Amino acid sequence: MTSAYKAKICGTTNVEDAEMAAREGADFFGVVVEVDFSPRSLTIDAAKPLFSSPPLPPVALVYNMASTRVETLIQQLNPFAVQFLSLAEASFVTYLKNTYPRVEVWQSVHLPQAGETVDVENFQKTVQISVTAGVDALLFDTAALSKGEMKFGGTGVTSDWDIVKKLMDSMRGTVPIWLAGGINPDNVGEAIDKINPYGIDLCSGVEATRGKKDAAKLRSLMTTIRGKGLK
Numbered sequence: 389m390t391s392a393y394k395a396k397i398c399g400t401t402n403v404e405d406a407e408m409a410a411r412e413g414a415d416f417f418g419v420v421v422e423v424d425f426s427p428r429s430l431t432i433d434a435a436k437p438l439f440s441s442p443p444l445p446p447v448a449l450v451y452n453m454a455s456t457r458v459e460t461l462i463q464q465l466n467p468f469a470v471q472f473l474s475l476a477e478a479s480f481v482t483y484l485k486n487t488y489p490r491v492e493v494w495q496s497v498h499l500p501q502a503g504e505t506v507d508v509e510n511f512q513k514t515v516q517i518s519v520t521a522g523v524d525a526l527l528f529d530t531a532a533l534s535k536g537e538m539k540f541g542g543t544g545v546t547s548d549w550d551i552v553k554k555l556m557d558s559m560r561g562t563v564p565i566w567l568a569g570g571i572n573p574d575n576v577g578e579a580i581d582k583i584n585p586y587g588i589d590l591c592s593g594v595e596a597t598r599g600k601k602d603a604a605k606l607r608s609l610m611t612t613i614r615g616k617g618l619k
């Protein structure tokens with residue numbers, strides 16, 4: 389039996405944390421690759437040990453990476469999926485799907501933090517373009533300012549879950565939709581109850597220190613996720 393909700397432990401920087409995520413029952417781990425605004429980012433070379441014999445399907449996250457570099461990443465790391473933090477061109481998504489059929493293409497969509505205005509229609513259009521282009525999954529995350537810089541992920545900040553629900557409900561049944569942004573062991577139950585996503589993606593909410601995961605937080609998170617239903 390597996391949990392009804394998937395869990396992806398992201399911003400993984402070392403093999404020990406990937407193994408810990410697997411032991412605690414997560415389904416995927418994510419590695420941020422060559423993203424300058426992320427303190428958890430690794431170069432392709434530094435990421436190789438995490439991808440060489442992974443304990444879970446590994447996802448490589450990229451932001452505005454040149455298309456040739458994305459192909460180098462795929463050839464050198466052989467990820468389960470490439471997750472675009474910036475909007476991938478529809479033609480590039482189609483090209484990747486045709487050229488590397490075993491690699492999934494995931495697209496992050498960043499909403500402002502809770503309390504800020506959201507152009508829902510515009511988000512719906514963006515998301516529809518990605519789905520039509522053939523992405524395998526969508527991740528609704530939060531973009532937020534930190535120390536004067538806009539960060540597209542790893543913020544530890546939630547977006548407006550009522551708006552996420554509205555967006556998600558309008559896309560339900562197209563591709564799996566993940567919820568990310570400021571989720572932690574204390575609010576994951578409420579997030580699942582409210583949004584009913586395909587899966588939960590999180591990073592800072594299960595860290596002991598920046599870039600290092602915490603076994604107790606991971607266990608607590610996974611206990612709640614598993615308690616939300618079995619299939």
Ligand SMILES: O=C(O)c1ccccc1NCC(=O)[C@H](O)[C@H](O)COP(=O)(O)O
Nearest residue numbers: 398399426541542544569570590591592
């Ligand atoms: O972890 C980072 O530093 C990071 C930076 C830029 C993009 C993504 C990043 N992390 C990976 C993720 O996809 C996170 O799980 C997601 O953004 C949610 O992060 P958090 O709010 O910290 O749970």
